[in-house]
Amino acid sequence: MRTTSIRTRTTTAATIAITITAVFGALVSVAASTPAHAAAPPRLDSLVDTAVAGYLEDDRIPGAAVTVVAGGRTVLAKGYGVADVRTRTPVDPDRTPFFLGSLAKLFTAQAASQLVAQGDIDPKADVNEYLRAVTVPDTYPGHPVTLDQLLTHTAGFDSDLVGRNRTGAKDVEPLAESLTTRRPPRVRAPGTIAAYDNYGYALAGQLVADTSGLPFPAYVDEHILKPLGMTRSTFAQPQPAPIAADLARGYRPSGASGWTQDRGQYGAWSPTGPGAVSTAADMGRWMTGQLTDDTPANRLMQQVHHRQDPRMPGLGYGFEEWRSGGRTGWFKDGDISGFHTNLLLVPGHDVGVFVVFNGDGTNGRASWDGKDLIHRIMAALVPEVPVAPVAPVVPVVPEVPDAPNVPNGPATAAPSGATADPSLDSYTGSYRPARVSRTSLMALEGLVAGVTVEKDGSNGLRTTGLSLDPGQPEQSWLALGDGLFRERGGTGATLAFAKDGVLVSSATPSTAYEPLTWRQSPSLHLALLGAGAGVLLLAAIGFPATALVRRLRGAPPHPRAARAARTIAVVAGLITAAFAAALAAVVSDGNAMMEAVPLGSPLLTTVTVLGAALVPLTLGVVAGAIAAWLRGWWNITGRVLFTVTAAGAVAMAGMLLQYHLVGAPFDWLAR
Structure with a gap:
């Protein structure tokens, strides 16, 4: 889990009120003859300048671009930092294309x-x-x-x-x-x-x-x-030459102060x-089109076609439904090696925001920085709407409309008052994102991206691993009744447990979370993986040491088959050490891993090759343990220790198969 302290800045109610008044006053006064980009409303310009400067400096990101549209025109389109750290080319919102x-x-x-x-x-x-x-x-x-x-x-x-x-x-x-x-x-x-x-x-x-x-x-x-x-x-692909000539490069932090260019x-x-x-300017044109062109296609995109739970935000075509402080809109983010984008439309206020960074940021913070900036801009441009408490109703899942111009029904409103929920225990346990692969190496995400749900007092829950904020891995939730929860602290985020037990978060409507049995628990699997690796590493050290002591004492050698069994166990331990080192190198830098997975890398190949090698070695160790008891090799202590080694090898191989870390030769065993 990535952890880093998040910047905190406070804005008083008076300041927000002044900002809102100034912004909309400026929008009204913009002349019809304003060129491509209207003048940025007072305070919005300085708000964005200050925030982006902080992100670039604190999180070591080379450059960024921000576009804000409102009232049918672009009111801010600015570039920050550099598009290329080698040439020091500045980001130009009109000319610099970002992925x-x-x-x-x-x-x-x-x-x-x-x-x-x-x-x-x-x-x-x-x-x-x-x-x-x-x-x-x-x-x-x-x-x-x-x-x-x-x-x-x-x-x-x-x-x-x-x-x-x-x-x-x-x-x-x-x-x-x-x-x-x-x-x-x-x-x-x-x-x-x-x-x-x-x-x-x-x-x-x-x-x-x-x-x-x-x-x-x-x-x-x-x-x-x-x-x-x-x-x-x-x-x-490739881009036309005029576009390719100005492309921004994507980077991840490297060393104390440098960057490494991302590929892929x-x-x-x-x-x-x-x-x-x-470019940022072009994305402003696209957002304006979405907000002002009432075409059947745009209406199709901006209506809900699927809700995992009728009380929660749903999915349009391409968009995720967004709710915050009584405001509603449509959100989408994007991440590719070295580039991180966020876009929000609030049609009810004719406002849209696009943010892009050409760097991953320290501990991958660029993606969260974009969301944070959008939150700040929305606080300035679109005031929160008070929502009156409503009583729970029996939810009805809305049907997808047959015609593109028929709006989809709204989500069922959630009750706003807290209540003691006698069934809290039924929600606790481990959950896994439904997006996690079942058949590929990406199943490894399930080992580290699980969500843990625990009771938090008599009327709440605490979750770990659900937050999008890398600085806040834990969240506390207040029970509203019928499996619905609101985040404590006034964030407005909600959490629901659907009738089939699936966990749904308002922050990620495009991915639900499936409940896991105790046998599927990532904590259990990590323990098995660690125990198996530890036992095999001890075998790689202990068995050669024991053989050396016996030789120095002049003890008669064990049967050749017994020595072969221990040799196999030692080799398995050595390969385990190499496997652990290679895997650690892959996952130690999350930004580098974001490049390595979709691009492929020799290191990833090494991990799976070593994993594949452990499968037949495990069979050899197990066969040796059985033979040791049948043929009376070693003393009782020696047989027990070798049996423990075999058990460790089985645990290790089982987890490698479970998470598809064995490559093509044996991957079919895990399917």
């Missing part, structure tokens, strides 16, 4: 929504009716995958991004080819649970291409970018993130 990461999904959703609005695609039909170059296997007969499910992360595909990205655009394979050769399995019936799904969005991009007859980048360029005047944005921002799955670039 968008998962914000690309908004354009994919918009493209698909346009085709739905035109009647070219039925969002509830089997996608195989429209796909030409790719076929979705019929894993769950009678439950086909639909476009609606692709765009709401409910299609049920497993997650596997290992080795999907490339260092350069010239190495990117065609989208359809990658969707076929690198297709993850379907692991759950579609429509059942939200689990953030990159493959699903890449498949939606192919659906756009097959239906429109245009390559996906060409469709986006012709039907979205050009109509909005987004001339410095593209999904093409390109890839075949461009509809889900890799390769897509845009």
